[in-house]
Amino acid sequence: MKHGRGFFALSLLLVSAVAAPQAAAAETCQYRAQDLPVPEGARWARTQATSDDNKLILGAVIVNDRWRGVVWRDGELTQLAAPDQGTGHVSVKDINNSGVVVGGLEIADVSGEITTHAFRYRNGTYELLPVESVEGSSAHWVNDAGDVVGEVWDESGRRTEVWPADGPRTTLGLGEPVGISRDRKVVVQDRGSWPVTGSVIDLRTGLTTRLTGITGQLWAVDNDRLLLPGKGHTIDERDLAGNLIATYADGMVAYGKNNTGTLLGRTGYNENVLWQQGVRQLLDADKQLDRFYHGDVTDDGVLIGTYSDADWTSHPARWLRTCS
Template identity: 25%
Template sequence: MNRSTRRRMLAATATGLLATSLGVAVSATATAAPGGTALRTCKISTLPYPADTYRADANVVDPTGRYVAGTALRVGETDNQYLLLFWHGQQVTEVEAEGMSEPVDINADGVVIGNGWAETGIGQPWRYRGGKVELLPVLPSTGIFVTAINDAGDIVGYGSDIVAGEYVGLRWPAARPGTVEVLDAPVDAQPTGITDNGTIVGQAGPFGDWNGWVRRPNGRVDALTVPGGGSTTVAGAEGRWAIGRVWLGGTTSTMVRWDLRNGSYTTLDQELPGLTDVNAKGVVVGGDRVGRGNTSRVLPGGGTGVNIGARSISDSGTVVGFRNVRDDRVTPVRWTGC
């Protein structure tokens, strides 16, 4: 696959275009917990959203579970209006977005980061704080994308073709407002997570031949993989945990959670349709499931003709995502007690 094709695929992933399908595996009722204890306290509720929107989705929740950010689409007679949604508890604020924008992370102070597009068609990241959306500084490139923010306000992401033919890891340091710096990271690096102590994780390498890595606060870079593993992708990190996928040969792969303290790993339940987030306790979400240890459980709220998708999980266990009833709109939801 050529680099331009790769860049388009990664850009589409980063922006999560609302015009595309939000489909995930159709869920059933919640399964029993180990020892036969049912998930009696696990509940799903709909977040408030503008009634005149065609679809709305909750993309990210902060570590405390207080702040949530998402997207919505308002269909007009001539043009569609894309919206950013910001929740504080049950209160929602809507902000009109230029084109298709998507929140990708949020910290405990309610600062949201996300990706959008400049008028030139180049990826342009943004930050929402104090009730305002502001563009982040960028370097000359064919596209800049952010991926994660920690509680200190440090942001990481990557740029394409800052160095010709390569991706370059980037950091927006909170200690130096208004600046962006090239990260000392492996060649062709794409950072995907940053923890509160400044540990950064990501992947690097040509398309389909990625290597997982972790950059310590002192600048040391170590590999993130498993014995005998091949290509490795890293989806994100929180606390001492990172999550990702390792290919074991051919099309066979396994989802794993690494302990960043020592590089040890746990194989996750392969019933998980994928991995979208991990919290500081090592609990993961993906598709219609939440996973602890090497087991996972189906979240409630799905069923025949109803799709649900978990996007993000807080340290308190609050999960946010979407619910899609056949022939009806997509709605933002929150799970608690799961």
């Protein structure tokens, strides 16, 4: 039997199709949340802060109707000791690479009036930070040297206060503390100013650098970088001299940035976003980070944050990228 050329070509095509190996299925990757353990009976657990090296996660939980602090190291839970004084809430704010925690401790006097006192917690002990006669105080940030920055307040308003690891405390005046760097530079945002203005005060030299051209609230100081809203729907990264380093398009709020070029943030529509080497992508995850809680990204690309269920139950977690 004779076959035409078309039949011969079709036969070869069919043979090739049978002989060719099947194409490998495309790999799919997604971030999956791993819940961090919480104390038995705890409610409203959440992430509060991370150390600069992201190895320690500071959390806040309600235990026996009181806010208390917890720390996770490599996913292992440690509870802060109960304070020797004060029967009120312990408000934890920040943690450094050595595990020093700072915040505010509620203490009731003999008349039952409650006052908040700034504290530094280390080696299982709460140390009340000294203040003059004020209505209250709270520590907000601590660097790896142990320098603490926070606020004191009275009838004249709120003032930024610094408690160095060694040496006398320093009052920086009015303004809202935003963070303190490794090399003892304090970032302060002016209260009630628009456009937003602020300053960077070098505690070593006393030099003050004014921050201008800021279009929104200062959101984060991470790896000695300022992360804040830019013009339009962008996130600006600036150094501590106020110089623009990078702009991330189609974003609104930054959670944190690691040392390998990944920024974790969200858009104005409350969508979680990753910028990796400047390339933007929506976060593909089984659970999304809740915008009301602290978030960050480690140098290994692990995400840190809190997600919420439909009933608003909160879950502190780490997100690992898994592929199948």
